[in-house]
Amino acid sequence: MHRSARLITILFVLATLFAMPHIPTAAAQGEPFAFFPQTGHNIGMEVKRFFDANGGIDVFGLPLTEVIVDSSGMQVQYFERARFELRPNNSAGPTLSLSRLGAMITAGRTEPAFNWLAASPDPSRTFFPESGHTLGGAFGWYWQSRGGLPVYGYPISEEFEEWNPEDGQVYLVQYFERARFEYHPEYAGTAYEVQLGMLGKQWLAGDPLAVAATAPATPMVLLGEATTGFSSSASERITNITRATEMITGYVVPQGVEFSFVNVGDFSEANGFVDGYAIVGGRLEKVIGGGLCQVSTTLFRAVSNAGLQITRRVGHSHIVNFYENILGFDATIYTPTTDFRWRNDSPATVYVIGTVNRNTSRLTFQIWGNSDGRRVTYDGPHTKNWTKPGAPVWQYDKTLPKGAVRQLVHGRSGVDVNYYRIITFPDGTVRRTNYVTRYTPWEDFYIYGPGVTPPDGAVVIPPRS
Structure with missing residues (x-):
């Protein structure tokens, strides 16, 4: 290969690497707490165990608050792409689940993509009668390999194009009970081809108590x-x-x-x-x-x-x-x-x-x-x-x-x-x-x-x- 061609190739690779989303590394798994200096917040115990076991920052994003009591009286912790709900008074010990942010944010939407289907129009796509929607392609692979039903819930829409308020771009998206999948063609063939929407950040903006709780904390x-x-x-x-x-x-x-x-x-x-x-x-x-x-x-x-x-x-x-x-x-x-x-x-x-x-x-x-x-x-x-x-x-x-x-x-x-x-x-x-x-x-x-x-x-x- 000509020297100039090699130089162009190297520069292209470097540019591609620097253009990748920056995914900081969390604290070692098995530790009871982790502090994220990027946002100034901690995760701990049950939240951290679930976070570590189900994709960490790639799936949930950075923590935006500590565990707080939100405006409804529930113990929650906000992340960029999710919200964790804690239920301490449980006979088996403290438990948690993920908020149905996808369903909460899209409540009342009537676009065709949200219409309930009786069956899949495409036999190559998996049909979920529980929610009346299908799943396949890159989104299907991501759903299956990155946590599936316990993390994202059922699909509640078909794929459609939507404007993203985070960066002002239009992406192919699909909504799930607890998430929004976004297809990023600029990262095709990489681990970031499918990314999750910032639903936690979006829902936090509507809760004044949560907004106040974004002030940075210190390590545990x-x-x-x-x-x-x-x-x-x-x-x-x-x-x-x-x-x-x-x-x-x-x-x-x-x-x-x-x-x-x-x-x-x-x-x-x-x-x-x-x-x-x-x-x-x-x-x-x-x-x-x-x-x-x-x-x-x-x-x-x-x-x-x-x-x-x-x-x-x-x-x-x-x-x-x-x-x-x-x-x-x-x-x-x-x-x-x-x-x-x-x-x-x-x-x-x-x-x-x-x-x-x-x-x-x-x-x-x-x-x-x-x-x-x-x-x-x-x-x-x-x-x-x-x-x-x-x-x-x-x-x-x-x-x-x-x-x-x-x-x-x-x-x-x-x-x-x-x-x-x-x-x-x-x-x-x-x-x-x-x-x-x-x-x-x-x-x-x-x-x-x-x-x-x-x-x-x-x-x-x-x-x-």
């Missing part, structure tokens, strides 16, 4: 964490701790939103919870979900350490061995009447990550978000009015073997506790919270089987039902 940082142990717990209690943590991990709490433990989901046998011991009416009783207080206490400590606003916290009625490393720093939960609640008063969305390590018998919660520089310190615990426990309590349990005795509670004193949290903000403002707890004395508690006589001086209570 660890705001606070806490760990408690459960080495002496029965298997039933560990099952409940694990199940509740599974339901909470990945929880997203947008700015200004209040988290309610009771409203996390269904803490029932049908949802995987089992009988476990819990304090009920001052006694240790078996109830469905026994052990939830370990989860609520650990989460409370993490939220408190993050400096977030605690809106409802009830201490335990007795000192519990799992938490007495810091007196007055626990939060009981008893659905549906006794709740633990907190509000995200930080600058942006926060994420909750919970892990259960059965090998080390440790439960950990972490709170991730954007820091505004607040610092948390504690004063205490300060104790007074110590009261010794009374006579031991014995209770018959017919399910125990003959002659069996089990001590479920080792008696401990009662005490009044004040534990102060001090939050110092960058401007010097100080917020002080007093966690007040009144622990009543707790007697030694035994259960016994057939053939056992409680000792003299014991308080014998009615048998277990």
Whole structure:
């Protein structure tokens, strides 16, 4: 080849490469969060997992907001080409789906391309009776290879030419429930021959709350964490701790939103919870979900350490061995009447990550978000009015073997506790919270089987039902 011809070829290739759409690279898959400096926004947890698994930036574009509560009251996160919807209060744990932006944006359009078809006029195209439209060619290949029905939904139009407000050009397009496909002949033969329209950006423009949320954030940082142990717990209690943590991990709490433990989901046998011991009416009783207080206490400590606003916290009625490393720093939960609640008063969305390590018998919660520089310190615990426990309590349990005795509670004193949290903000403002707890004395508690006589001086209570 002549030297000048080679030079022209090289210049043409370089020009083609530089003309390609610039697709920045997201953070490594498997990490819980990714920050995109191009727009100044984060994606995390369930959103990031779905984003990574279904094409990333090529399919969804860059994030335009953090997770927010939109004008309809729904938790959403906007991307250039899509909008993710989060549903935190689900029995299986937080879930998400993609908004039907294609259907929402084209609602009411009557052009021939949107007319419902009874069958495909072209046997080479796939017909979808569910939506009355067909799919084929480059759009069909893209749909099949880049996510299909779960990502884009059914076709809701045929192919037709449409003016694109983003660049003022006319493209061959086809609408789907959640997307608009655009054919770009200038990239024929490349991965960008078919591109998705900017439906997320288009829909965002009509939501003032979303527009305000486009202001750049900062990368996610660890705001606070806490760990408690459960080495002496029965298997039933560990099952409940694990199940509740599974339901909470990945929880997203947008700015200004209040988290309610009771409203996390269904803490029932049908949802995987089992009988476990819990304090009920001052006694240790078996109830469905026994052990939830370990989860609520650990989460409370993490939220408190993050400096977030605690809106409802009830201490335990007795000192519990799992938490007495810091007196007055626990939060009981008893659905549906006794709740633990907190509000995200930080600058942006926060994420909750919970892990259960059965090998080390440790439960950990972490709170991730954007820091505004607040610092948390504690004063205490300060104790007074110590009261010794009374006579031991014995209770018959017919399910125990003959002659069996089990001590479920080792008696401990009662005490009044004040534990102060001090939050110092960058401007010097100080917020002080007093966690007040009144622990009543707790007697030694035994259960016994057939053939056992409680000792003299014991308080014998009615048998277990």
